[in-house]
Amino acid sequence: MKNENGDENNNQQTDSQRFVPRTILTVTNLGIRRSERWLFRDLNFELKSGEVIQVVGENGAGKTSLLRSLCGLLPYARGEAKWAEIDESECLPLFLGHLPAVKPELTVFENLKFHPIAGEFATESQIEAAIEEVQLGFYLDTQARYLSAGQVRRVGLARLLIAQTPCWILDEPFTSLDVDGCHWLEGKIDDFAKNGGCVLLTSHQSIHLPTPPKLLELSNAEQFTC
Amino acid sequence: MLMQLLKRELLRHWRCRQDLINPLIFFVITVSLFPLALEPQGQLLARIGNGIIWVAALLAAMLSLESMYRDDYLDGTLELLLLQSGSPYQVVFAKIISHWLTSGLPLVLMSPLLAVMMQMESESAIALILTLLIGTPVLSLIGSVGMGLTVGLRQGGVLLSLLVLPLYIPILIFGAGAVSRASMGMDYSGQLALMGAFLVGSLSLVPFASVAAIKVSIR
Structure with missing residues (x-):
């Protein structure tokens, strides 16, 4: 795919911000419990602009639960996850879950047009460019x-190209992509991070970026019950 | 924002027209079977017609509730909409409005025909249309809460009717009551006013309840 035409997702970062790393997300002592079982507790990390963090762990270690709770879909049992304020409002990450969120009865174009992304609707030319880029x-x-x-999956990922947000949260974004698609997505993630965006993703495969992603390991070795 | 979401919903419904026609056909068939099954006496039909049409409308509304959040929940769109649209209340509102436009309004438009079939007087036919016009939005609103609560369950259908039907009953009582008063030539503005109060009350409270219900369901 066209790696060089990666300008669409960069315009949300002005030049002044581009080289000042700032903390987008601070997680302190976070713990998530599903019924009686703690998935993890006392998780601490920071997500800064320009960073890519890959959450790794066994199946059932709580990777998806972590991402969902950071987005506000799942309440956490303890601790705190704080998003930085950008332009006087709390940063709204773009979350793409492991379901593609593409409506089968709508066309590719309509799927992107009628889905609000970070509180806004994209313009038609932006959408067409994004669809071209994912080769659809x-x-x-x-x-x-x-x-x-x-x-x-590509239709879902095309949202990354039109989103105006400093943070992507991606749950298994490489699922069912072909080799070209995986390379393209890696390129996109790298471009986005280079321009001051930050990415938090889960994946079981290793991701090949010029600067390797930080690994955040969730181990379910210690399972507490209470 | 609301307009865009509403457009999306209506477009989706338009693409799956057969799902829309289902409740409407159910409504028409149920009502039209009664004249065949009962003795063909004009007075009897006119006397019970209001109740039959209202009950059929209630059940038809329940049939169509399933389409409200289920598809969006299954393919992950619901999460995305709630997270990315800025205000989840707009999402819920768009859903409710589109549900009424695609399932409630057709029932209202079809009701004069059924009133004639039931040999109702013009006075009671007008009352029927008015009560359905006020009552069907309430059915969509209350149904949205019930559907929000059961959307995450695989076999939510029975639970949905248990949750929602008791809340529908006041609407049924006042709706059918207004029509029967009209057929006796009495004033039914009191019933209409009460139904209007239900509409305003649910319009102001349901969005909060729906959003809370959906948030519980998508955990």
């Missing part, structure tokens, strides 16, 4: 139910 230009007016799983 031919399918612009095709209903998403006629697409393959990988293509549906």
Whole structure:
């Protein structure tokens, strides 16, 4: 895919911000409990602009729960996760879960047009450019139910290109992507981080970036019950 | 923002038209079976017609509730909408409005025809249309809370009817009551006013309850 045309996602960072690393997310003593079992407790980390953090851990270690609770979908049992304030409002990350969130009965174009991303709707030219870039230009007016799983995943990922947010939270973004798609996504993540964005993602495969991502390990070796 | 969300909902419904027609057909068929099953006496039909049409409308509204959040929940869109749209209340509102436009309003539009089939007087037919016009939005609103609570469950259908039907009953009583008063030539503005109060009350409280319910469901 076209790695060099990566300008669409950069415009949210002005030049002055670009080289000043700032903390976007601070997590202190975070603990998540599912029914009686602690997935983890006392998790501490910071997410700074320009950083890529990969959450690793076994199946069931709580990777998805962590991402969902950071977005506010899942309440945490203890501790605190604090988003930095940007332009006087709390930073709204772009969260793409492991479900693609693509409606089968809408066309590729409509799927992007009618989904608010970080509280805003994208312009038509932005959307068309994004669809071109994920190599689905031919399918612009095709209903998403006629697409393959990988293509549906690409429609979901096209949201990254039109989002105006300093932070991406991606849950298993490489699922069902082909080799080209994985390279393209790695390129996108790298570009985004270089321009001051920060990415928190889970993946079981190793991610090849020029600066390797920080690893955040969730081990479920110690399972407390209470 | 609300308009965009509403447009999306209506477009989605338009693409799955057969799902929309289902409750409407159910409504029409249920009501039209009664004249066949009962003795063909004009007075009997006119006397019980209000109740039959209202009960059928209630059940048809319940049938269509499933489409409200279920699909969006299953493909992950609901999470995305709640997180990314800035205000989850707008999402819920767009859902409720589109649900009424696609399931409540067709029932209202179809009701004059059914009133004629039930040999109702023009006075009671007008009362029927008015009560359905005020009552069906309340059905959508209350249904949104019930659907929000059960969207995460695999077999939520029975629970949904247990949750929602008791809350529908006041609307049924006052709706059918207003029509029967109209058929006796009495004033039914009191019933209409009470139904209006239900509408305003649920309109102001339901968004909070729905959002809270959905948040519990998508954990």
